[in-house]
Amino acid sequence: MSFPWAAQYTPTNPFMKWMDDRLPLPRLVFNSVGAGYPVPRNLNYFWNFGVLSGLALVIQIVTGIILAMHYAANSEIAFASVEHIMRDVNSGWLMRYLHANGASFFFIVVYIHIFRGLYYGSYKAPREMVWLLGLVIFLLMMATGFMGYVLPWGQMSFWGAQVITGLFAAIPVVGETIQQWLLGGFAPDNAALNRFFSLHYLLPFVIAGVIILHIWALHLPGSSNPTGIDVKGPQDTIPFHPYYTAKDGFGAGVFLILLAIMVFFAPNYLGHADNYIEANPLSTPAHIVPEWYFWPFYAILRAFTVDILFMPAKLLGVLAMFASILLLFFLPWLDKSPVRSGKFRPQFKIWFWVLIADVAVLGYCGGAPAEEPYVMISQLASMYYFAHFLIILPLISRTERPLPMPNSITEAVLGKDHDAAQPATAE
Amino acid sequence: MVRIIGFLVGLGFVGVLGYSLIIGAIAYMTEEEPGPTAYDYHHHAREISFASDGPLGRFDRQQLQRGFQVYREVCAACHSLEYVAFRNLTDLGFTEAEVDAIADQWPIQVPTVNEDTGEDTTRNAIASDHFPHVYANEVAGRAANNNAYPPDLSLMTKAREEGAAYVYSLLAGYEDPPADLPEEFQPGTGLYFNPYFANLNLAMPPPLSDGQVSYADGTEATVENMAEDVTAFLIWTAEPKMEDRKNLGLIVLIFLIFATTLAFLAYKNVWRDQKH
Numbered sequence: 102m103s104f105p106w107a108a109q110y111t112p113t114n115p116f117m118k119w120m121d122d123r124l125p126l127p128r129l130v131f132n133s134v135g136a137g138y139p140v141p142r143n144l145n146y147f148w149n150f151g152v153l154s155g156l157a158l159v160i161q162i163v164t165g166i167i168l169a170m171h172y173a174a175n176s177e178i179a180f181a182s183v184e185h186i187m188r189d190v191n192s193g194w195l196m197r198y199l200h201a202n203g204a205s206f207f208f209i210v211v212y213i214h215i216f217r218g219l220y221y222g223s224y225k226a227p228r229e230m231v232w233l234l235g236l237v238i239f240l241l242m243m244a245t246g247f248m249g250y251v252l253p254w255g256q257m258s259f260w261g262a263q264v265i266t267g268l269f270a271a272i273p274v275v276g277e278t279i280q281q282w283l284l285g286g287f288a289p290d291n292a293a294l295n296r297f298f299s300l301h302y303l304l305p306f307v308i309a310g311v312i313i314l315h316i317w318a319l320h321l322p323g324s325s326n327p328t329g330i331d332v333k334g335p336q337d338t339i340p341f342h343p344y345y346t347a348k349d350g351f352g353a354g355v356f357l358i359l360l361a362i363m364v365f366f367a368p369n370y371l372g373h374a375d376n377y378i379e380a381n382p383l384s385t386p387a388h389i390v391p392e393w394y395f396w397p398f399y400a401i402l403r404a405f406t407v408d409i410l411f412m413p414a415k416l417l418g419v420l421a422m423f424a425s426i427l428l429l430f431f432l433p434w435l436d437k438s439p440v441r442s443g444k445f446r447p448q449f450k451i452w453f454w455v456l457i458a459d460v461a462v463l464g465y466c467g468g469a470p471a472e473e474p475y476v477m478i479s480q481l482a483s484m485y486y487f488a489h490f491l492i493i494l495p496l497i498s499r500t501e502r503p504l505p506m507p508n509s510i511t512e513a514v515l516g517k518d519h520d521a522a523q524p525a526t527a528e
Numbered sequence: 529m530v531r532i533i534g535f536l537v538g539l540g541f542v543g544v545l546g547y548s549l550i551i552g553a554i555a556y557m558t559e560e561e562p563g564p565t566a567y568d569y570h571h572h573a574r575e576i577s578f579a580s581d582g583p584l585g586r587f588d589r590q591q592l593q594r595g596f597q598v599y600r601e602v603c604a605a606c607h608s609l610e611y612v613a614f615r616n617l618t619d620l621g622f623t624e625a626e627v628d629a630i631a632d633q634w635p636i637q638v639p640t641v642n643e644d645t646g647e648d649t650t651r652n653a654i655a656s657d658h659f660p661h662v663y664a665n666e667v668a669g670r671a672a673n674n675n676a677y678p679p680d681l682s683l684m685t686k687a688r689e690e691g692a693a694y695v696y697s698l699l700a701g702y703e704d705p706p707a708d709l710p711e712e713f714q715p716g717t718g719l720y721f722n723p724y725f726a727n728l729n730l731a732m733p734p735p736l737s738d739g740q741v742s743y744a745d746g747t748e749a750t751v752e753n754m755a756e757d758v759t760a761f762l763i764w765t766a767e768p769k770m771e772d773r774k775n776l777g778l779i780v781l782i783f784l785i786f787a788t789t790l791a792f793l794a795y796k797n798v799w800r801d802q803k804h
Contacts, residue, residue, distance in 0.1 A: 142803070187769070188768055339802060347795040347799070350791040350794065351795045354784060354787055355788060357788075358781065361784055364777070365777025368773070369686060374686065374687055374688055387726070404545060405545070405548060406548045406551070407544075407552075421541055424541070428534070431530055434531070473552070477552055480546075480549040483545050487537075487538050487542055490538070491534040491535060491539075492535060492539070492542070
């Protein structure tokens with residue numbers, strides 16, 4: 102794989118030579134994230150977010166394994182065991198706050214990573230498989246995040262589990278049976294908590310596996326770049342190490358600073374007060390809301406308020422919520438524009454920023470109580486969300502006239518005249 | 529093919545949403561102006577600051593001890609503190625001997641088993657015990673309190689919107705119902721009007737009155753002072769590791785800013801000869 106001019110791994114140390122003949126693991130690392138992986142030279146800071154997502158997963162797995170040593174997945178004592186971690190376990194508060202805020206940061210960097218892919222057309226040929234595997238990772242993350250939020254067994258844990266598994270009850274005929282099968286009972290209880298804990302521990306490792314496939318699929322065509330133009334020769338690329346490892350090191354530092362600010366100085370800002378009340382099946386909170394990273398989808402779910410023919414509003418909402426993610430799987434075939442980068446697509450660029458604003462509005466409405474005017478705003482914003490991907494993008498990919506593009510990445514970086522006296526401005 | 533199906537699905541969702549929007553908008557415009565709701569008489573929490581606020585905020589131990597005194601002499605009659613242990617009180621500046629005495633003299637005993645007969649019995653609390661439950665169970669708590677179970681206070685300042693400011697406002701905010709309060713929001717039997725409580729009326733009688741405790745350090749025991757002190761104490765019970773967290777946070781941030789600066793310089797150094 103990769104480009105013919107990629108550096109070859111040539112071990113000089115006798116042990117590494119011996120190793121390379123028997124288990125070429127160092128060679129794999131060298132070719133994947135080392136000097137043997139040529140990368141376009143013009144990547145901007147948005148290309149840091151893949152590595153940052155990986156870093157976030159590592160933080161979650163490490164803190165999560167430590168938390169699991171002290172947590173008790175039993176509905177009688179789960180809430181108390183979390184308080185035991187917060188009060189009596191050495192640095193337990195640090196592990197828990199890192200894990201809770203780390204989940205939010207994982208979603209933040211993944212959302213930026215996804216929107217970067219949307220803007221620069223990273224989902225287009227020949228990288229469709231990278232995009233599809235990324236969406237699988239996103240779905241696994243959502244399942245993991247949801248089940249993790251249930252584990253502290255607070256009020257929002259319990260009622261969130263009730264509402265989310267209740268979505269399956271909207272399926273005609275078999276819905277309630279499916280919900281009971283998922284929960285192992287008629288309502289969230291010890292059986293549900295235990296299986297959620299088991300799956301919450303399992304899925305991150307499944308995510309890690311799919312990430313390997315995601316990177317494997319990426320390394321066949323190589324990374325895309327902000328111009329969206331294919332790599333034409335060695336002058337367009339530089340080795341991943343040391344160039345992008347150095348840049349990712351800086352990005353990781355900024356990421357950790359922001360995470361530390363939240364963990365140490367506002368650890369409960371992204372949480373919900375009700376989750377510090379132990380789960381109580383007899384007392385329903387005034388507003389049941391999921392974690393902030395589900396709010397846009399929650400707004401779509403609640404935007405459907407009217408029964409249509411034999412379809413109850415709840416079923417329509419559930420279908421729309423799942424469709425809002427599933428349609429992304431078809432994106433490479435919905436957007437047929439041959440130009441990848443939004444930089445050279447004047448119409449696409451406008452609609453892209455409308456989409457960003459739209460998702461932000463959906464997020465705000467999803468966190469707000471289900472009353473007017475939020476419901477009407479969610480309905481408008483949901484209409485745009487579906488129209489954007491299913492109607493607008495296919496249409497503009499036919500009608501749009503792209504801007505003139507540079508002939509190569511090098512030309513885009515150095516300018517047409519290749520004037521060495523004029524230092525290229527760093528972007 | 530994908531695009532045709534997508535187009536139809538898109539039109540379908542947009543159509544259903546548009547239809548829902550129109551129906552919702554008509555209902556919104558034609559529906560009568562709703563009468564006053566409890567929310568119209570509800571107040572947001574008062575502004576109040578504590579020594580523990582902000583990244584550099586630390587607990588005022590003198591205040592925590594006064595707050596603990598209010599808890600012990602007033603709140604503890606009904607409210608438990610189940611996630612806090614007596615040994616934790618050393619964080620408030622009490623010596624171990626003082627903590628032992630507090631535990632030993634705590635009015636509620638701790639359940640145990642008679643070592644000779646195996647029968648259930650009780651003993652005095654010791655420092656390693658958590659604060660004992662006030663009631664044997666929730667039913668007993670409800671029976672003793674007009675069917676309103678006094679909640680545990682360990683996490684109270686983290687378990688309510690507006691946090692500590694809410695707790696303070698509720699404790700110091702009892703007042704007579706306003707003259708224009710509609711009949712349906714008037715406090716019923718055994719309920720007390722408090723505009724900071726979401727339902728306006730709560731079952732807890734005003735717990736504090738001026739001079740209810742006598743502070744050893746000469747602080748005047750006004751309702752506001754006692755409410756503030758006990759709220760400060762409850763900030764500590766909810767987040768006993770707050771000082772460790774903020775201290776470590778400053779060190780971690782200084783390290784990370786230093787390391788990130790180095791990483792940035794390394795990045796610029798590695799790239800110095802590359803156009804990009």
